[in-house]
Amino acid sequence: MPEGHVIHRLARDLNKNFGGADLEATSPQGRFAAEAALINGHRITVAEAFGKHLFVEFDSDNPEHILYIHLGLIGTFHFEPAEETRGQIRLHLSDGDIAANLRGPQWCRLITDAERTVAIGKLGADPIRDDADPEPIRIKVQRSGRSIGSLLMDQKLFAGVGNIYRAETLFRLGISPFAIGKDITTAQFQAIWADLVVLMKDGVVAGRIDTVRHEHTPEAMGRQPRKDDHGGEVYTYRRTGQECFLCDTPIKEQVMEGRNLFWCPSCQS
Missing domain, CATH: 3.20.190.10 (MutM-like, N-terminal)
Known part of the structure; x- marks a missing residue:
């Protein structure tokens, strides 16, 4: 989607x-x-x-x-x-x-x-929209017993966020997708929101999803560019079994509420 x-x-x-x-x-x-x-x-x-x-x-x-x-x-x-x-x-x-x-x-x-x-x-806050207010969403997240990996896919909370942005933002911030919403600190929520704003607005301009920082681009790391139908350079999405760019641990995958979840078990422990 x-x-x-x-x-x-x-x-x-x-x-x-x-x-x-x-x-x-x-x-x-x-x-x-x-x-x-x-x-x-x-x-x-x-x-x-x-x-x-x-x-x-x-x-x-x-x-x-x-x-x-x-x-x-x-x-x-x-x-x-x-x-x-x-x-x-x-x-x-x-x-x-x-x-x-x-x-x-x-x-x-x-x-x-x-x-x-x-x-x-019926929709939540959209990180791309300048008129979005994330504060009501923060309150709901921090009262929830659901995992942050699940909450990020809830369109009644984070409008427009999908599987790729969910996986990549959590990786970039070192947050486990299994962390419970009520355990997410205000600082962590604000970091998640800020990262989504940057990544998703960049996606509008570029027409693709790129989430790797400069030091992890193919040019900087001397690796081959990613080849995938979705395009873009990412850390975890559809990289199951491949080495994490930061710690060399194989990226893991499992189904969470009907969608494939990707994460690094070491960087996001």
Whole structure:
């Protein structure tokens, strides 16, 4: 599932690429045809991300013209040539030159402003958003009997954080993913939040997740760059059995609440 930086980057690119343009909106697949017809010919006024949720407003007087997208596990929303029709395209937005083609989302809906408020209200604090307030999240974490590895994946707490950022932030701070929330100190929580802010905002700019510090880059260590579908240089994510860059201990993996967890048993003891 795409993590929050991907959705923020999409919002940024929708605003940048389609700002001020009257858009053609269609549903080549047909499943969103009626809704696409309602926004066809309109302009995007603002696209905005909250965690892994994308909201796109159009210059329409109809209060039900807010496009709400969640990509889920397999969804994609790519910019392509306007004439591209490959695959099952749920929504095609085009200015005549380029198109944003949505395929396989968990959902794609038109909603009202009130419904958007409800949806956002169910989410926690998003480290990428400058208006995020982590303090209520800190209180909930420090009252919890769940592990910090579990809490970081809870979208009602940390909106937009996924498996990669969860694993990498905890490693970078030397915190065990099995530490119980109520045992996390305020200083540790603040460090987790600050690290997520930096890493996730960098991900928006770079379009990939890089978490290794300068001294652990392939160039600095004289090692081969990472080869993985997710791209980016990381410490633990999908490096099971490989040596930790800091202590040479093999990286471990186990399932935690249905998701694969990666950590160094020595650096994060």
